[in-house]
Amino acid sequence: MEDLQEKKLIRDAATCGYCEMKTYGGVRYPTRDIFGNQYQVVQCDYCQAWSLHPRPDEALLRKAYDTSYYGETEKKFSFPLVEDILDWFRDGRARKLLKFVKENDNVLDIGCGNGHFLQSLLKYRKVNIFGVELPGKSAERAARVPGINLKTGSLEMDDFQPVSLHAITLFHVFEHLTAPSSTLDIIDRILMKGGVLIISFPNIGSWQSRIFKGDWLHLDPPRHLFFFTPKDFIALMQKRGYRLLSEKYGSPEQNPFGMVQSILNLFTRKREVLFEELKGNKSYTAEYQGFLMFLQKLFFFVSFPVFMVTNFISAIFKKGATVEFVFQKSN
Numbered sequence: 001m002e003d004l005q006e007k008k009l010i011r012d013a014a015t016c017g018y019c020e021m022k023t024y025g026g027v028r029y030p031t032r033d034i035f036g037n038q039y040q041v042v043q044c045d046y047c048q049a050w051s052l053h054p055r056p057d058e059a060l061l062r063k064a065y066d067t068s069y070y071g072e073t074e075k076k077f078s079f080p081l082v083e084d085i086l087d088w089f090r091d092g093r094a095r096k097l098l099k100f101v102k103e104n105d106n107v108l109d110i111g112c113g114n115g116h117f118l119q120s121l122l123k124y125r126k127v128n129i130f131g132v133e134l135p136g137k138s139a140e141r142a143a144r145v146p147g148i149n150l151k152t153g154s155l156e157m158d159d160f161q162p163v164s165l166h167a168i169t170l171f172h173v174f175e176h177l178t179a180p181s182s183t184l185d186i187i188d189r190i191l192m193k194g195g196v197l198i199i200s201f202p203n204i205g206s207w208q209s210r211i212f213k214g215d216w217l218h219l220d221p222p223r224h225l226f227f228f229t230p231k232d233f234i235a236l237m238q239k240r241g242y243r244l245l246s247e248k249y250g251s252p253e254q255n256p257f258g259m260v261q262s263i264l265n266l267f268t269r270k271r272e273v274l275f276e277e278l279k280g281n282k283s284y285t286a287e288y289q290g291f292l293m294f295l296q297k298l299f300f301f302v303s304f305p306v307f308m309v310t311n312f313i314s315a316i317f318k319k320g321a322t323v324e325f326v327f328q329k330s331n
């Protein structure tokens with residue numbers, strides 16, 4: 001009864017952060033963030049966006065993106081091998097984009113991080129590279145990429161000439177945006193007809209999401225703000241005049257670890273303990289050091305190969321934990 005009342009209260013009070021309509025029909029499940037704050041994961045009746053209620057405010061987001069997010073050291077992960085593997089995946093994405101761009105084309109990576117993706121693109125083809133990244137250590141690293149045109153800050157409507165870009169990429173950035181609809185409006189304006197948009201984000205319709213609900217790694221509250229099921233997102237983009245060229249649901253980079261960490265989240269009071277440990281965030285994981293951390297790492301090494309297999313299976317059924325779309329602007 002109390003539960004029902006709470007759901008009604010949320011429906012009455014909340015406005016969808018994506019479409020600004022007062023249309024919260026679905027209160028799906030509770031979750032907690034890395035600071036212990038409680039939320040309800042809600043879905044808008046009108047635009048189908050999933051989001052956190054209450055909406056994390058600016059102060060909380062600033063705290064969540066504090067240095068711990070990208071690690072204290074130069075590299076994001078404290079294990080050098082992890083970073084090398086990530087570089088290999090970034091390289092794979094560059095090769096994927098090559099199918100769609102020619103020499104001297106303009107390529108924009110929104111949320112370009114340290115700029116390694118744009119840098120690896122240049123290894124294969126001489127394109128003009130543009131990056132946008134919020135101020136911080138990643139942006140400082142990106143600024144050192146040879147040939148990059150970097151904007152430090154958020155993407156704004158007049159940063160680029162209309163229809164001036166041949167390709168735009170957002171790799172695991174969309175879910176972080178506080179105003180994702182405005183970002184898509186900007187993309188609509190600056191991407192040229194026939195240009196491609198590669199966009200990846202957590203799949204809220206995945207098996208992992210459905211099994212683990214509030215404990216799912218890729219829910220990542222409060223940093224991840226908006227989610228769409230693949231079906232709803234494709235419909236949204238088609239309405240905006242895009243054609244779906246390809247969709248990919250398998251990601252050995254994201255999905256097996258999603259299984260490992262989501263299972264661990266069922267057993268620990270704090271969420272994402274192993275993930276923070278691997279990033280070198282020792283203050284967050286202090287209370288788990290010793291035997292408890294050993295057990296978590298052991299579970300990681302033993303179960304990872306199994307979850308590499310489930311990654312492929314879930315991808316076949318389009319239920320993988322993350323999705324990567326290639327859209328082409330058709331008008």
Ligand SMILES: [Zn+2]
Pocket residue numbers: 016017018019020021023044045046047048049
């Ligand atoms: Zn909405």
